[in-house]
Amino acid sequence: MLFGASSSSVYSHRIMVSSIILPVYGNVYPRGFYYVPVLVGDPPRPYFLDPDTGSDLTWLQCDAPCVRCTRAPHPLYKPSSDLIPCRDPLCAAVQPEYYRSETPEQCDYEVEYADGGSSLGVLLRDAMHFNLTNGLTQSPRLGIGCGYDQIPGSSHHPLDGVLGLGKGKASIVSQLSDQGLTRNVVGHCLSARGGGYIFIGDQVYDSSRMVWTNSSSGYTKHYSPGFAELVYGRRTTGVENLLVIFDSGSSYTYFASEAYHTLVSLLTRDLHRTSLKDATDDDTLPVCWKGRRPFKSIRDVKKYFKPLALSFGDGGRYASHYDIPPENYLIISMKGNVCLGILNGTEVGLQNYNIIGDISMQDKMIVYDNEKTMIGWGSANCEKIPKGKAVAL
Numbered sequence: 001m002l003f004g005a006s007s008s009s010v011y012s013h014r015i016m017v018s019s020i021i022l023p024v025y026g027n028v029y030p031r032g033f034y035y036v037p038v039l040v041g042d043p044p045r046p047y048f049l050d051p052d053t054g055s056d057l058t059w060l061q062c063d064a065p066c067v068r069c070t071r072a073p074h075p076l077y078k079p080s081s082d083l084i085p086c087r088d089p090l091c092a093a094v095q096p097e098y099y100r101s102e103t104p105e106q107c108d109y110e111v112e113y114a115d116g117g118s119s120l121g122v123l124l125r126d127a128m129h130f131n132l133t134n135g136l137t138q139s140p141r142l143g144i145g146c147g148y149d150q151i152p153g154s155s156h157h158p159l160d161g162v163l164g165l166g167k168g169k170a171s172i173v174s175q176l177s178d179q180g181l182t183r184n185v186v187g188h189c190l191s192a193r194g195g196g197y198i199f200i201g202d203q204v205y206d207s208s209r210m211v212w213t214n215s216s217s218g219y220t221k222h223y224s225p226g227f228a229e230l231v232y233g234r235r236t237t238g239v240e241n242l243l244v245i246f247d248s249g250s251s252y253t254y255f256a257s258e259a260y261h262t263l264v265s266l267l268t269r270d271l272h273r274t275s276l277k278d279a280t281d282d283d284t285l286p287v288c289w290k291g292r293r294p295f296k297s298i299r300d301v302k303k304y305f306k307p308l309a310l311s312f313g314d315g316g317r318y319a320s321h322y323d324i325p326p327e328n329y330l331i332i333s334m335k336g337n338v339c340l341g342i343l344n345g346t347e348v349g350l351q352n353y354n355i356i357g358d359i360s361m362q363d364k365m366i367v368y369d370n371e372k373t374m375i376g377w378g379s380a381n382c383e384k385i386p387k388g389k390a391v392a393l
């Protein structure tokens, strides 16, 4: 019990470990983001948070008072008075080592995101309310950020805050597991038709029906199956050693320059022989193509595009494939063109790694098991929210 769990959660630890399933709303296009409604505080108030496997800290735009807050669906969070002091292990998890708080009774944090956005605030504890799959409702007190100074990044979403699902100590996934409520496992299932669900705990999926790979920790603090080779139309491309991270906080997929260049060249070569032409008048995404008539759905264009895959392996022996069929890398724009949902990462400052974003995770169950340090995936119907099962220990 690192973080001083309440007596009720100590009790539940002895009885059973359960899981939490939360519905997700939104889509990759046209909305551009997903969100999860959560209840926080006493009395509970609703907030819409960005489910982000690419960061740890959960924070809410906060009336501390707010210096810079962005437009949000709900009134600003009123901070609880339960400040987390500097000496708390949770504080060490959000502050870099060189950082020294001026005030030992409070823990200042600053998180920066890959898109240039940031949140500055103070850590506190407050109740978050969850229905568990064992039928109980629990309100553990969790360390969250009261963000009173936000700078929106290039892919800013109009939400109340971020739900940090990373593997660090400060993540609510780690905190819930430290309190004995769930296993230190998180996952998501995003539907290509919008919506889906996230879950915390290990009772929501059938692990025997998924492909598992070791989660690499040496190269990045993000969820990463390690290095991959890019496969195009079931053939190797020669593009190897792509460090890949899975980031639900990113709507699109990003390849670093070389892989991006190779992909665009291969697509251009193959589309040259079809009726698709560059759609230079469509600025939905950097690369779009138009047909003879506007397209209505990916089904109309699937035949022109080949499947992609990332091939992960250990010691040079490529083992597990992560398939990216056309519907997981294309969108149909409002103008009826088909656009490439894989973007040039180098252009946005991502030199060293490649991000698998929401578009390439749709209709798949993705599981990040922090206890076994493995990542698993498998195709799934994400519209059907499972009930989960309670397992008595």
Ligand SMILES: *[C@@H]1O[C@H](CO)[C@@H](O)[C@H](O)[C@H]1NC(C)=O
Residues within 6 Å of the ligand: 039, 129, 130, 131, 137
């Ligand atoms: C738990 O489920 C009940 C019944 O569906 C719902 O009314 C309530 O808002 C849920 N509570 C939380 C914390 O999600």
Ligand SMILES: *[C@@H]1O[C@H](CO)[C@@H](O)[C@H](O)[C@H]1NC(C)=O
Residues within 6 Å of the ligand: 212, 213, 214, 314, 319
């Ligand atoms: C994962 O790592 C373990 C030990 O580091 C190794 O024995 C195992 O073969 C690896 N599994 C896969 C699927 O690569």
Ligand SMILES: *[C@@H]1O[C@H](CO)[C@@H](O)[C@H](O)[C@H]1NC(C)=O
Residues within 6 Å of the ligand: 257, 260, 261, 264, 344, 345, 346, 347
């Ligand atoms: C990707 O972006 C980088 C940096 O802006 C640029 O130099 C490179 O030419 C771009 N690659 C492609 C294929 O557009």
